[in-house]
Amino acid sequence: MTKETLLEIDNRRPFQPYSLRLNNGDVVHIEKPEHCFITEDEQTLIWNESGGRLKFIAIANIAMIEENGTPKRGGRKAKE
Numbered sequence: 001m002t003k004e005t006l007l008e009i010d011n012r013r014p015f016q017p018y019s020l021r022l023n024n025g026d027v028v029h030i031e032k033p034e035h036c037f038i039t040e041d042e043q044t045l046i047w048n049e050s051g052g053r054l055k056f057i058a059i060a061n062i063a064m065i066e067e068n069g070t071p072k073r074g075g076r077k078a079k080e
Contacts, residue, residue, distance in 0.1 A: 001062040003042045009065055010036050019066040020045075022057065027066075 009018055010033050020028040028047060030036055035048040038059070045062070047055045 001059055001065070003038050003059065005065070006036070006038060006045065006059070006062075009067065016067065020057070020062050021064045021066060023061045023063050028055070028057065 010030070015033045017029065017031045020030065022028065030047070037046045037048075038044070039046065043059055045057045045059055047057060049055055
């Protein structure tokens, strides 16, 4: 998964909720665009869960994004 793919989906307007399926099988449901942040080093997604709790997710552990029930796999950029 790449930062660009995550930002593209999160910045769409009108916003549509989506889900992140992680490598361990967990699913994170993103209901609002302002609830996700990507760290400056582009390695971690910070998700503001309900109740103000923060969840830190390594972007490398995001297997796919599901939009409206449709899976979308994000490619990784090759390191130069």
